[in-house]
Amino acid sequence: MAADTNALKLRRDAKKRKPLFIEKESKFTAGVKKRWRFPRGKHSKVRQMHKGRPALPNPGYGSPKSVRGLDRSGLEPVVVRRVEDLEGLDAGKHGIVISRTCGARKKMDVLKSVQAKKLSLLNIKDASAALSAMESLMAERKKVRAARMSAKAKKVEDKKKQAAAKKEAEAKEEKTESVEDKVAKEDAKKKEAEKTMTKRQ
Secondary structure, eight states: OHHHHHHHHHHHHHHHHOOOOOOTTTTTOTTSOSSOOOOOOTTOTTTTTOTTSOOOOOGGGSOOGGGTTOOTTSOEEEEESSGGGGTTOOTTTEEEEEOTTOOHHHHHHHHHHHHHHTOEESSOSOHHHHHHHHHHHHHHHHHHHHHHHHHHHHHHHHHHHHHHHHHHHHHHHHHHOOHHHHHHHHHHHHHHHHHHHHHHO
């Protein structure tokens, strides 16, 4: 492990001296983005590596092979999406990176199992604080959902009560209806029936 720590130190020191590889003329022209593109001009001084021009990427800037792809603490990052992905991981070799697409409930389960197995997290600083914050958020969500469901149930009950009251009012109207109105309605029905009979003939 001593060689690894030395290699990590070498990489750290080399990164301090490593230049920022950006596209030619990106410092001076607003339309040219600050990203790496190889200069392809026929007379490009950068491509021809003239003195005083921006440096080109080459193997000399690379990190030592023993620590290539490792975290700054010397751990190999492993992306985890569920609890089953933690099986067979070593705390001394692997560092956990919880996936960005992982949901809140699965993330909580992963955090609990990481704390139980004493694995190191690379993309979360304080696992216990993150876990407590997520638990409080879930509790708030449950409260909001319960309140919404109760309001919905209350609305349904109110609608049922209104319908029942309407039916009662209609029944009362039918009872209070006078005998003369009933006779008039029956006469109207008979006349309509006679009209339909004459139309058929």
